[in-house]
Amino acid sequence: MTSANHFEVLGRDGGAxxxxxxxxxxxxxxPAFMPVGTAGAMKGVHWREVRxxxxxxxLGNTYHLMLRPGAERIAALGGLQKFTGWQGPMLTDSGGFQxxxxxxLRKVSETSVTFRSHIDGAKVELSPERSIEVQRLLGSDxxxxxxxxxxxxAERADIERxxxxxxxxxxxxxxxxxxxxxxxxxxxxxxxxDVAGLRQESARGLVDTGFHxxxxxxxxxxxxxxxxxxxxxxxxxxxxxERPRYLMGVGTPEDILEAVARGIDMFxxxxxxxxxxxxxxxxxxxQINLRNARHADDPRPLDDxxxxxxxxxxxxxxxxxLVKSGETLGAMLLSExxxxxYQRLMHDIRDAISKGTFASFRERTRAEWAQGDIxxx
Amino acid sequence: MTSANHFEVLGRDGGAxxxxxxxxxxxxxxPAFMPVGTAGAMKGVHWREVRxxxxxxxLGNTYHLMLRPGAERIAALGGLQKFTGWQGPMLTDSGGFQxxxxxxLRKVSETSVTFRSHIDGAKVELSPERSIEVQRLLGSDxxxxxxxxxxxxAERADIERxxxxxxxxxxxxxxxxxxxxxxxxxxxxxxxxDVAGLRQESARGLVDTGFHxxxxxxxxxxxxxxxxxxxxxxxxxxxxxERPRYLMGVGTPEDILEAVARGIDMFxxxxxxxxxxxxxxxxxxxQINLRNARHADDPRPLDDxxxxxxxxxxxxxxxxxLVKSGETLGAMLLSExxxxxYQRLMHDIRDAISKGTFASFRERTRAEWAQGDIxxx
Numbered sequence: 001m002t003s004a005n006h007f008e009v010l011g012r013d014g015g016a017x018x019x020x021x022x023x024x025x026x027x028x029x030x031p032a033f034m035p036v037g038t039a040g041a042m043k044g045v046h047w048r049e050v051r052x053x054x055x056x057x058x059l060g061n062t063y064h065l066m067l068r069p070g071a072e073r074i075a076a077l078g079g080l081q082k083f084t085g086w087q088g089p090m091l092t093d094s095g096g097f098q099x100x101x102x103x104x105l106r107k108v109s110e111t112s113v114t115f116r117s118h119i120d121g122a123k124v125e126l127s128p129e130r131s132i133e134v135q136r137l138l139g140s141d142x143x144x145x146x147x148x149x150x151x152x153x154a155e156r157a158d159i160e161r162x163x164x165x166x167x168x169x170x171x172x173x174x175x176x177x178x179x180x181x182x183x184x185x186x187x188x189x190x191x192x193x194d195v196a197g198l199r200q201e202s203a204r205g206l207v208d209t210g211f212h213x214x215x216x217x218x219x220x221x222x223x224x225x226x227x228x229x230x231x232x233x234x235x236x237x238x239x240x241x242e243r244p245r246y247l248m249g250v251g252t253p254e255d256i257l258e259a260v261a262r263g264i265d266m267f268x269x270x271x272x273x274x275x276x277x278x279x280x281x282x283x284x285x286x287q288i289n290l291r292n293a294r295h296a297d298d299p300r301p302l303d304d305x306x307x308x309x310x311x312x313x314x315x316x317x318x319x320x321x322l323v324k325s326g327e328t329l330g331a332m333l334l335s336e337x338x339x340x341x342y343q344r345l346m347h348d349i350r351d352a353i354s355k356g357t358f359a360s361f362r363e364r365t366r367a368e369w370a371q372g373d374i375x376x377x
Numbered sequence: 378m379t380s381a382n383h384f385e386v387l388g389r390d391g392g393a394x395x396x397x398x399x400x401x402x403x404x405x406x407x408p409a410f411m412p413v414g415t416a417g418a419m420k421g422v423h424w425r426e427v428r429x430x431x432x433x434x435x436l437g438n439t440y441h442l443m444l445r446p447g448a449e450r451i452a453a454l455g456g457l458q459k460f461t462g463w464q465g466p467m468l469t470d471s472g473g474f475q476x477x478x479x480x481x482l483r484k485v486s487e488t489s490v491t492f493r494s495h496i497d498g499a500k501v502e503l504s505p506e507r508s509i510e511v512q513r514l515l516g517s518d519x520x521x522x523x524x525x526x527x528x529x530x531a532e533r534a535d536i537e538r539x540x541x542x543x544x545x546x547x548x549x550x551x552x553x554x555x556x557x558x559x560x561x562x563x564x565x566x567x568x569x570x571d572v573a574g575l576r577q578e579s580a581r582g583l584v585d586t587g588f589h590x591x592x593x594x595x596x597x598x599x600x601x602x603x604x605x606x607x608x609x610x611x612x613x614x615x616x617x618x619e620r621p622r623y624l625m626g627v628g629t630p631e632d633i634l635e636a637v638a639r640g641i642d643m644f645x646x647x648x649x650x651x652x653x654x655x656x657x658x659x660x661x662x663x664q665i666n667l668r669n670a671r672h673a674d675d676p677r678p679l680d681d682x683x684x685x686x687x688x689x690x691x692x693x694x695x696x697x698x699l700v701k702s703g704e705t706l707g708a709m710l711l712s713e714x715x716x717x718x719y720q721r722l723m724h725d726i727r728d729a730i731s732k733g734t735f736a737s738f739r740e741r742t743r744a745e746w747a748q749g750d751i752x753x754x
Contacts, residue, residue: 041699041706069673069698077676077694085691296446299454314462317454321446322418328705329418 002182003210007244007265011354015236015263018353021213021244023089023141024183025081028056030244031260031349033342034091034268039064040074040084043273044328044335047086053308053336054343057089057141059268062134063098067117067124071137079139091268092140093248094131094173094189097149097217108148110165128169132176132186142213143180145173147189149218159193166191167205174209185212187246193218194227196234203238213244216264220250229258236263253282253345254369257362260349272342276335279323283311283341286369290334294376295320308340379559380587384621384642388731392613392640395730398590398621400466400518401560402458405433407621408637408730410723411468411645412716416441417451417461420650421705421712424463430685430713431720434466434518436645439511440475444494444501448514456516468645469517470625471508471550471566474526474594485525487542505546509553509563519590520557522550524566526595536570543568544582551586562589564623570595571604573611580615590621593641597627606635613640630659630722631746634739637726649719653712656700660688660718662750667711671753672697685717 007030009019021028035042035050038061042050050058060080065071077083080090096113099106103115103124112127128146135143147166150159170188177186188206192198206214216235219228232247239245246266247259256267272282279291283303295316302319306312310333322330345365352361384407386396398405412419412427415438419427427435437457442448454460457467473490476483480492480501489504505523512520524543527536547565554563565583569575583591593612596605609624616622623643624636633644649659656668660680672693679696683689687710699707722742729738 039698039702039704040695041702041704044705044709046706046709068702069694073674073694076674077692082676083692083695083698085695297450297453299459315454315460317446317450318417318460318462321416321460325416325418325445327416327418328421328708329423331705332421332423332709 003212004182005242006183006185006212007242009242013353013356013358014261016260016349016353016358017263017265018350019244019265021265022183023057023185025087025089025141026056028089028266029350030265031256031346031353032056032266033256033346034059034266035272035339035342036061036268036270037084037086038270039068040080042335042339044277044332045273045339047084049336050086050339051088053340054347055088055339057091058086060090060092060138060140061098062092062095062131062138063102065092065138066095066126066134067119071134075137075139081139089141090139091142092135092138092144094128094144094146095126095134096131096146099126100149108165110168128172129176132173136177136180136184142185142187143177144215145170145186145188145211147191147217149191149221150193152193152218152221152223154193156195156198159191159195160198163191163193163198163202167202167209170206170211171209174211187211187213187215189215189217189248190235191218192231194223194231196231199231199234200238203235207238207240211243213246213266214239215246215248217248219247220255225255225258228255229262232259232262232264253342254366256345257349257365260353261358261362272338273335276338277331279330279334280338281319281334281341282338283373284368285371285373288373290316290319290323290330292320298377300374300377302337306340307344308337311337311340380589381559382619383560383562383589384619386619390730390733390735391638393637393726393730393735394640394642395727396621396642398642399560400434400562402464402466402518403433405466405643406727407642408633408723408726409433409643410633410719411436411643412649412719413438413645413647414461414463415647416445417457419712419716421654421709422650422716424461426713427463427716428465430717431724432465432716434468435463437467437469437515437517438475439469439472439508439515440479442469442515443472443503443511444496448511452514452516458516466518467516468519469512469515469521471505471521471523472503472511473508473523476503477526485542487545505549506553509550513557519562519564520554521592522547522563522565522588524568524594526568526598527570529570529595529598529600531570533572533575536568536572537575540568540570540575540579544579544586547583547588548586551588564588564590564592566592566594566625567612568595569608571600571608573608576608576611577615580612584615584617588620590623591616592623592625594625596624597632602632602635605632606639609636609639609641630719631743633722634726634742637730638735638739649715650712653715654708656707656711657715658696658711658718659715660750661745662748663746665750667693667696667700667707669697675754677751677754679714684721685714688714688717
């Protein structure tokens, strides 16, 4: 692992930045939103649609992939890109977060986490070194260090213990990543819960270790948006200007807009596909619940000014019918529509930052969301 | 309703024919296979993919659509094509078959069938006249007469009673269709179970009444293929040469090839999408079960000579993983791959008939299926 920087800031507007991150599988325009393809697939959306929607990079979950089909198998098949057919950049998480949220009988020690697979109950051990090994086998362009994420609210002592452990795991992850070829990247993860001093300490420790980029973890886990934004404000000034910053697991369009204003470059979230499966559409008018009877006889599309064909091409009445009938096509269309909305939002954000009009874009976009949906017909 | 003929036979090769059927929403090349979009949606497949796969026409189920979202609602929204976004020809069944198979507490009288909706338990009455009214409201290019289909094996007396009732319902359907605009079509349905004499009587009765086309119903319901083919051979000579012939609910690629050889022009079946949801792929090598462990490490596509991108573009190992993981994308890809296989088969059948090489095409295709899948790697 070299410490070479693959990120370039191309423009600044207030606290917001736009840039480009060069990975072995292509260039990522930032601010970037990464749709989540948990187990090597985007739920309900073809890869070709993810690409057409404008996504440069997607996220895969190490926890899922190591359990099934297995990292060694994917490596033998040529890596995640060849295996899935997604030919662009991929970031993988470390697996740690999902060990905590999905597996049973987990036990955290200084060395590693042991747990039982949620698929077949097999006992599995995941250490920072094994997590890096798995991510290297998967062939991900950006690997994440293993960390421990504490559920909020929590005692300060617990938050501090997990943050310190994550710092030590960060160092071990970096050592394990030494042999990775040039161009592949490793990101450290800032922890520290909702305690400003711990967040700062975590950020300083990671910068001392030195990573290709820095993520902020353990947020958007139920705390108010104001707490999340306050923590970003504590951490951002400590992180090196020239390195990419990634806010993990975030979030709503509102969260993204505010985090970009505070200097965040990368995001990921299951929200576009998960909410799509539950009948929700993200639009210029805010979130729209297609399950609502107000749409049953409405021939109008979700947004007749959208550049995405499905957003302006299908009647609300049809989407309502598909959702009410439990037709897969409803989840497919809404997931695709939502991914396209998020990607369009990122495109417009990048554009506004480049032109120096981000402040007015942010106000206008928030006003449109606040105005709500068009009146029912 | 005029008795104008919208079908043209363009070529003959043995008993097989190729032709074109002109509907208000476009031309259907025959022999044609109609994918089934039950409730206004193809399960797991976008309409754009159905079109790209080469389908000229799709089938919608009157029973499902009249219960939800309702025929009057679809009419107010501009008809099925406008509602769903499928801009091509549509055939609808009468609803009768699914009343028998899906609803509860059904009661058949001379006048109509009364039943309880499988969705909300509401009591609904469906008569031949109401079935036509519903199909007209849906705006289908080809409506089917209401009939009664008896489950085989059955007593001859029961088969005969249902066949005679279907003949009377055919006459009533035709009267109800009188006001339909030019270009829209009504097909009669031959019944008579597995009794040659009853099949002939049914066909003669329908021809006396006069329809735009003739369907053969009540087959592919569990009887041996030989019985199905024998019934086609009884009926086909009675049906007018110049009118289209539609074998309902059929079937496997093998069934289609044999029925085409006996003069059938149209088919429909849920098999491509249903089997796709169960991990099965239709290919040149026959049906392939992707759930089978032999595919877990196989980097090869289903068929590297297929013209369909997903058939030659995804590793068997990936499809296996998606199926085993229950990922929606697995069902989506296999459903699309299967629809494309069926459409390619129909394309090749039409091509062979045009060139007068249908007999050798049929032998070669059956030999490929019989040879089975490529050896595991």
